[in-house]
Amino acid sequence: FALLIGFTTLVPYASALTIILVSAVLAVEDPRTGLEVLVAAISVGQVVDQLISPRLMGSIVGLQPAWLLFCLPLGARAGSLLGFGELLGLLLAVPVASVLKTFFDELYLRLEKVQ
Structure with a gap:
């Protein structure tokens, strides 16, 4: 069983x-x-x-678990609002959050180098 x-x-x-x-x-x-x-x-x-x-x-x-628990329901809701379905929103939530984190980390490092 x-x-x-x-x-x-x-x-x-x-x-x-x-x-x-x-x-x-x-x-x-x-x-x-x-x-x-x-x-x-x-x-x-x-x-x-x-x-x-x-x-x-x-x-x-490379994301903290708290961010995952935050981005999954947000992705489902965004998918529903944008009309491509909650399931697709769930599937895309983690990769999009990971890309955004990488982008903002890189932006932070570049701004830190300028100063």
């Missing part, structure tokens, strides 16, 4: 359905076990989504 849940985390929303399905199957035999699996899977998923993923993504693209 753990491998099934692990593999379906690669597909958006599939892991949530798999967790519910596995918990329901286990709950038929023992309701307590089904509830424990449900709580454990949701807890682990939240830790991965809220703590591990932002740190990992931040180290890869």
Whole structure:
């Protein structure tokens, strides 16, 4: 069951359905076990989504995790407002934020050299 849940985390929303399905199957035999699996899977998923993923993504693209947590909802909203969809806005949020950070870091270094 753990491998099934692990593999379906690669597909958006599939892991949530798999967790519910596995918990329901286990709950038929023992309701307590089904509830424990449900709580454990949701807890682990939240830790991965809220703590591990932002740190990992931040180290890869060179942004602080707080900036990632700020730019992702902003990208989704901008994508919705500009008419190209929230999903595309989410996909473009991190690269755009990384490019902007690189641009402003370079601008800061050049202005510092002038003074």
